[in-house]
Amino acid sequence: MTDLIAPYGPLAFFLDLHPDLGDFRSDAIAGLSAPQKWISAKYFYDENGSKLFQKITELEEYYPTRTEKEIFSANAPAITAGVGPRAAIFEYGSGASEKIEWLLNGLANPTAYVAMDISKDHLIESASALARDHALPVAAVCADFHAPVDLPQNALPAPAHWLGFFPGSTIGNMLAETAVAFLNRAAKTLGPGAKFLLGVDLEKDPTVLNAAYNDRDGVTAAFNLNLLRRFRRELDARFNIEDFEHYAFYNAAEFRIEMYLRARRATAIEIDGLVFPFRKGETLHTENSHKYSLPRLTALIAKTPWRLDAVWTDERDWFAACLLSNS
Ligand SMILES: C[S@@+](CC[C@H](N)C(=O)[O-])C[C@H]1O[C@@H](n2cnc3c(N)ncnc32)[C@H](O)[C@@H]1O
Structure with missing residues (x-):
C-alpha cells in the first residue's frame, strides 16, 4: 500500500507510517515477560480506546481538559501573537482534534493543519470532519510520535514556520528522558524558527x-x-x-x-x-x-533545543500552557 495518498477524501493528504504493524504482539509478549509486567500506553488507543478517552475528558473529576481549554481561551490573543502569522500547525496525538478550533480562528493566516495520531480510524474521521468545515488545507499522518516523521512539505503551501501543538499533557505519559528525546525529534521535524505549544499537567x-x-x-x-x-x-x-x-x-x-x-x-x-x-x-x-512543577518543567525544556518563551496557567495553577521556540 502507498504510504502517501494525496488528496485523500477532503484531506490534502493522508500519510500512513503503519505504527501498529507487528509491534503490538511482540511488545505485549516482551512486556508480559518482564519482572514488572508492562505495556506501552500507546496501545490504549484503538477506535474504542479513543472513544473512551473522549468520554474521560467530559468527566466531572477529570479537570485537565477543561482547565487547559480555559487557559487557551483566556490567553488566546497573547498565545497567537507569540506564534506569529502564516504558521502551519502540526498536532501530535491529535485525538478528536477538539482543541484546534481556537488556534485556527485566532492565528493570523495559518497555512495548514496536519493532525497526527496513532489511532488511524479516529484520526481520519476527526481530521476529515475538520477539513470539511475549514478552507485551509488539512492533512493527517498516522504515526508513532516516538519515531521520526518526515513531513511531506511539497504537499502543502509553504508556511512562514511550523507550530507544533501538543496539548492534553500527553507529554506527561513519558519518562523525563523520553520527553527530552521527543522534544529533540520534534525540533528536527519542525525545523528552525518553529514554535511549539505544549500543555502540561502540574503538581497538585x-x-x-x-x-x-x-x-x-x-x-x-x-x-x-x-x-x-x-x-x-x-x-x-x-x-x-x-x-x-x-x-x-x-x-x-x-x-x-x-x-x-x-x-x-x-x-x-x-x-x-x-x-x-x-x-x-x-x-x-x-x-x-x-505531574510537573514549573521549575522541573523548565529544567526539562532546558535539555532540548527549545527555548521557553512564555508560560500561562489557570487561577489554581493546576495546568500550564507553554510556548517554546526553536531558535
Ligand atoms: C491523552 S490523549 C490526548 C488527546 C488530545 N490531544 C487532547 O488533548 O485531548 C493522547 C492522544 O495521543 C495519541 N497517542 C498516544 N500515544 C501515541 C503515540 N505513541 N504516537 C502517536 N499518537 C499517540 C492517542 O491516540 C490520543 O489521541
Missing part, C-alpha cells in the same frame, strides 16, 4: 489527582481494561477478563499517577502458546502520567 493535591484517575462512573477503568480486550481481539490472547481490575494511584515520590491492571486472583494470560502467570494482586503497568 493528591486527592484531586486520585479522583481524576478513579472516576465514579468507571470510565477510566473501562479505558484501562480496553487494553485487555485488545489482547483478546487482536492477539487471540486467552484469559478471563474478570480476573483483572483497574488500579491507579498518585506516587508522590515520582510525581506521577501510575495506572495498572491488577489480578483479582491468581490467573494467567496466554498468547501464542506462551503462558504468563499472575499472582493474586500482581500488576500489569499500563500508564504513567507525570
Whole structure:
C-alpha cells in the first residue's frame, strides 16, 4: 500500500507510517515477560480506546481538559501573537482534534493543519470532519510520535514556520528522558524558527489527582481494561477478563499517577502458546502520567533545543500552557 495518498477524501493528504504493524504482539509478549509486567500506553488507543478517552475528558473529576481549554481561551490573543502569522500547525496525538478550533480562528493566516495520531480510524474521521468545515488545507499522518516523521512539505503551501501543538499533557505519559528525546525529534521535524505549544499537567493535591484517575462512573477503568480486550481481539490472547481490575494511584515520590491492571486472583494470560502467570494482586503497568512543577518543567525544556518563551496557567495553577521556540 502507498504510504502517501494525496488528496485523500477532503484531506490534502493522508500519510500512513503503519505504527501498529507487528509491534503490538511482540511488545505485549516482551512486556508480559518482564519482572514488572508492562505495556506501552500507546496501545490504549484503538477506535474504542479513543472513544473512551473522549468520554474521560467530559468527566466531572477529570479537570485537565477543561482547565487547559480555559487557559487557551483566556490567553488566546497573547498565545497567537507569540506564534506569529502564516504558521502551519502540526498536532501530535491529535485525538478528536477538539482543541484546534481556537488556534485556527485566532492565528493570523495559518497555512495548514496536519493532525497526527496513532489511532488511524479516529484520526481520519476527526481530521476529515475538520477539513470539511475549514478552507485551509488539512492533512493527517498516522504515526508513532516516538519515531521520526518526515513531513511531506511539497504537499502543502509553504508556511512562514511550523507550530507544533501538543496539548492534553500527553507529554506527561513519558519518562523525563523520553520527553527530552521527543522534544529533540520534534525540533528536527519542525525545523528552525518553529514554535511549539505544549500543555502540561502540574503538581497538585493528591486527592484531586486520585479522583481524576478513579472516576465514579468507571470510565477510566473501562479505558484501562480496553487494553485487555485488545489482547483478546487482536492477539487471540486467552484469559478471563474478570480476573483483572483497574488500579491507579498518585506516587508522590515520582510525581506521577501510575495506572495498572491488577489480578483479582491468581490467573494467567496466554498468547501464542506462551503462558504468563499472575499472582493474586500482581500488576500489569499500563500508564504513567507525570505531574510537573514549573521549575522541573523548565529544567526539562532546558535539555532540548527549545527555548521557553512564555508560560500561562489557570487561577489554581493546576495546568500550564507553554510556548517554546526553536531558535
Ligand atoms: C491523552 S490523549 C490526548 C488527546 C488530545 N490531544 C487532547 O488533548 O485531548 C493522547 C492522544 O495521543 C495519541 N497517542 C498516544 N500515544 C501515541 C503515540 N505513541 N504516537 C502517536 N499518537 C499517540 C492517542 O491516540 C490520543 O489521541
